[in-house]
Amino acid sequence: MIFHMKKERIKSTVILLAITLFAAALRLPYLESYPPALYSDEVSQGYNAYSLLKTSRDEYGILLPISFRSFGDWKPPLSTYVMLPTIWLFGLNSYGIRLPSALLGTLTVYFSFYLVKELLKYAKSKHGFLVQHADTISLLTALLLAISPWHIQQSRSAMLIAVELFCLVVALLAFFKGLRIKRWWLVSSLFWILGIYSYYGMRLIVPLFVLFLFIEFREKIISSQKFYRPVLLAIILLLPFVMSYLQQPDVLFGRAKSVSIFHDKGVSLLVWDLIAQDGPQMPTKLAQFLHNKPYYYVVDIVRRFGQHFDARFLLLEGDQQLPFQLPGMGILYLFDSIWMLIGAAWLLRNAPKLFWFLSFWIFVSVLPASLTFVTPAANRTFTMVLPLMFFAAVGVIISLVRLQTWRRVGLLITILALYILSFAHFTYLYTRILPKEHADIWYYGYQELYAYLKKQDQDFDTIYVSGNLSVPYIYYLFYNQVDPALAQNSIRHNFNDDEYGFEHVDSVGKYEFLRYFSWEKDKSRLLTPALLVTKSDEIVGKEARQVQTIRYPNERGAFTIYVIADEL
Secondary structure (H helix, E strand, O other): HHHHHHHHHHHHHHHHHHHHHHHHHHHOOOOOOOOOOOOOHHHHHHHHHHHHHHHHEOOOOEEEOEOOOOOOEEEHHHHHOOHHHHHHHOOOOOHHHHHHHHHHHHHHHHHHHHHHHHHHHHOOOOOOOOHHOOHHHHHHHHHHHHOHHHHHHOOOOOOOOHHHHHHHHHHOOOOOOOOOOOOOOHHHHHHHHHHHHHOOHHHHHHHHHHHHHHOOOOHHHHHHOOOOHHHHHHHHHHHHHHHHHHHHHHHOOOHHHHHHHHOOOHHHHHHHHHHHHOOOOOOHHHHHHOHHHHHHHHHHHHHHHHOOHHHHHHOOOOOOOOOEEEEEEEOOOOOOOHHHHHHHHHHHHHHHHOOOOOOOHHHHHHEEEEEEEEHHHHHEEEEEEEEHHHHHHHHHHHHHOOOOOHHHHHHHHHHHHHHHHHHHHHHHHHHHHHHOHHHHHOOOOHHHHHHHHHHHOOOOOOOOEEEEOOOOOHHHHHOOOOOOOHHHHHHEEEOOOOOOOOOEEEEEOEEEEOOOOHHHHHHOOOOOEEEEEOOOOOOOOOOOOOEEEEEOOOOOOOOOOOEEEEOO
């Protein structure tokens, strides 16, 4: 029996390594091409990592910051710091920026196997099915995560959240191992805190998860003589964050604050409108009681929470926010939903503890997004991808095991065919349609733009760039690899945030970035001769001479470059 167990363990290890290599093959190659360009958040993190390597300071000149001010959104620091070794090795380019996310996404697939095995031990099923098929369920969860379009897309871009999920998976894995071997709790504590440093949403997810686990396992935790060690480690690791928060409160939730439903005026306007509709015949206090903000905030949160389980979001259309959508499909495969429902129903009946744990995981994953007015959101709910794949894996195994042999073979062939076709469809959309037809989603064209301007700028004292091009200054710093020491002294920041909570830069050297640019409004103050860069759909007068157009791969115009002559 011992020999048989070792043989099965070796077999599972070999299969897991094969799945991990497959996951790596889907995440590591061609990072410079898929996605088709670097998004502004990726460029900001990359340049600030480059600045740290050169000067130990960010673009603002802050020494080893705990949060990066960036565009006024105070980005959590971990994703930037993990870029340091890869940018040092590969340079300031797409691969140096995206490789850490891709590697951690691959490792998440690997560690998901061991986390699922730990959760199956925790399940205490009514019968031995979960124990008997623990390796199979764990391997299938890892495989489904490896081919998940949601996970592949987020792993291949440096958008903070692949790091977030990795920290959560390792923290949970180490916690459950710590129930048997207490020193693992130090590892768990480390990754809980790293999670807080990785993404805004984790600053809500981590406390809720830790509270849940403490309540669930309070007897084992309190009885442990070494319980104080992970707590002390967490306090020490949190001190820099607390000190940073005391100096600048915006570092706590950063960008999340400006997209919060409490920041938005929608609920306030609704309440005022309802009170006004009641008219003067309704006593003011009664009207305010009947139409109160807390009630409508709760209604709004519940509504936004539910949007994340809409089939249009999960299966058909996906996230509609830049750059998280893949036009033509949802964030899951269409057939994932069948196995997820079967798996969830079976676990509810046969392993309720595990079902409610996974449901809690999904709940805390969706909650941060539900507190914003940008819903549904694939990025802010990314941590629920693993429990969903867990449900799906259980559903597939249950469906196969319950059938007679010949029917089981037929269902297995059907499942394989459906996933192969779905994966092929995703691959086609991701590698063919997205780069050609939707490159604008990823702000394609900046590399070509600044390559052209670099050849021309010696002939002009001033180059004007329309502020309607998102945050063009960071692309200038990035693609010209401007010396960070020079940039820190030459950037002229504008700390007045816009309607979306972002701050902007007015100029860097001879480059002037015109916020809210309009030709009719701004032409009289433009110095000449100069170059002017606008979006191709912006209207510019005939006084300016068009000299170049930067195009998307589908030949639509991205940027248009003009010469403004002296006679203007």
